[in-house]
Amino acid sequence: xxxxxxxxxxxxxxxxxxxxxxxxxxxxxxxxxxxxxxxxxxxxxxxxxxxxxxxxxxxxxxxxxxxxxxxxxxxxxxxxxxxxxxxxxxxxxxxxxxxxxxxxxxxxxxxxxxxxxxxxxxxxxxxxxxxxxxxxxxxxxxxxxxxxxxxxxxxxxxxxxxxxxxxxxxxxxxxxxxxxxxxxxxxxxxxxxxxxxxxxxxxxxxxxxxxxxxxxxxxxxxxxxxxxxxxxxxxxxxxxxxxxxxxxxxxxxxxxxxxxxxxxxxxxxxxxxxxxxxxxxxxxxxxxxxxxxxxxxxxxxxxxxxxxxxxxxxxxxxxxxxxxxx
Numbered sequence: 001x002x003x004x005x006x007x008x009x010x011x012x013x014x015x016x017x018x019x020x021x022x023x024x025x026x027x028x029x030x031x032x033x034x035x036x037x038x039x040x041x042x043x044x045x046x047x048x049x050x051x052x053x054x055x056x057x058x059x060x061x062x063x064x065x066x067x068x069x070x071x072x073x074x075x076x077x078x079x080x081x082x083x084x085x086x087x088x089x090x091x092x093x094x095x096x097x098x099x100x101x102x103x104x105x106x107x108x109x110x111x112x113x114x115x116x117x118x119x120x121x122x123x124x125x126x127x128x129x130x131x132x133x134x135x136x137x138x139x140x141x142x143x144x145x146x147x148x149x150x151x152x153x154x155x156x157x158x159x160x161x162x163x164x165x166x167x168x169x170x171x172x173x174x175x176x177x178x179x180x181x182x183x184x185x186x187x188x189x190x191x192x193x194x195x196x197x198x199x200x201x202x203x204x205x206x207x208x209x210x211x212x213x214x215x216x217x218x219x220x221x222x223x224x225x226x227x228x229x230x231x232x233x234x235x236x237x238x239x240x241x242x243x244x245x246x247x248x249x250x251x252x253x254x255x256x257x258x259x260x261x262x263x264x265x266x267x268x269x270x271x272x273x274x275x276x277x278x279x280x281x282x283x284x285x286x287x288x289x290x291x292x293x294x295x296x297x298x299x300x301x302x303x304x305x306x307x308x309x310x311x312x313x314x315x316x317x318x319x320x321x322x323x324x325x326x
C-alpha cells in the first residue's frame with residue numbers, strides 16, 4: 001500500500017495548529033507546536049543539497065526554540081512563581097521569537113525561504129505563524145513591551161529587504177515587517193485575525209503567480225507578458241501597504257490601535273518604516289514596467305492571466321468598501 005506523504009503532512013499541520021488554538025495549557029501548546037514542526041520538515045526535504053540543508057537548519061532552529069520554551073515551562077512549575085515568573089515569561093517570548101523568525105533570530109527563516117519552493121514559502125510565511133502567534137497572544141505582555149518589540153521588528157524587516165535580488169528573500173523580510181504590524185493588533189483577536197487573513201490572501205496570490213511563472217529573481221520579471229506584469233505590480237503595491245489597496249487596511253487598523261493607546265511616536269516611526277518597505281517593492285516594480293519586454297508583444301493572454309487580474313483588481317474596491325463601513 002502506497003503511503004501519501006503529502007496528505008499525512010497536511011494532516012499533521014492542520015491537527016497541530018488546531019491543537020494549539022484550542023489548548024488551555026502551556027504544555028498542550030508546546031506539544032502542538034512540536035507536531036507542527038515534525039509535519040513541516042518533510043515538505044522542505046528535496047533531492048538537492050540546498051533544500052536538505054534548509055530542512056536541517058529549520059529543524060535545529062525549531063528544536064532550539066522548543067527546548068527554551070520547555071525549560072521556561074518546567075521552571076515556572078517547579079520554582080516559586082513570585083520570583084521567576086517575569087524571567088520565565090521573557091524566556092518563553094524569546095523561544096516564540098526564535099520559532100517565528102523574528103529579529104534578531106530571523107536569519108534562519110530568510111535562508112530557508114531562499115532555498116524552498118513557492119508552496120513551502122507560502123506555508124512558512126502564513127500557516128506556520130498561526131501557532132506561535134497564538135502562544136504570543138496568551139503571554140499577556142504589557143502594551144509598552146509589545147509595541148517596542150513590534151517597532152523593532154518592523155524596522156529590521158523594512159531595512160533588511162533593501163538591495164536584494166532574490167524575490168524570496170524580499171518576501172521573507174516583508175513577512176518580518178508584517179509580523180511587527182500584526183503584533184500591535186494582538187490585544188484584539190478580531191483585528192489580528194482580520195490582518196492575518198488579508199496578509200494570507202496577498203501572500204497566496206503572490207506565491208501562486210510566481211510559482212506559475214517560475215520566477216525567483218528580479219531580472220526574471222522582464223520575461224513575462226504585460227498582463228502578468230500589471231498583476232504582479234498591483235499585488236506588490238498591496239503588500240507594500242499603498243492606499244487604497246487592501247494591504248493598507250490592516251496597517252490602518254494597527255495605526256488606529258496605537259493612536260488609541262497614545263503611542264503617536266511609535267505609530268509615526270512604524271509608518272515611516274512602512275514607506276521603506278513600499279520603496280523596496282517600488283524598486284522591484286520600476287525596471288519591470290520601464291524596460292522593454294523580451295517576449296512577443298502580441299502574446300496571447302490566457303484565462304489564468306485574466307483570473308489573476310480579476311482577483312487582484314478586486315482588492316482595491318474591497319478595501320474601500322471596508323474602510324467606508326468602518
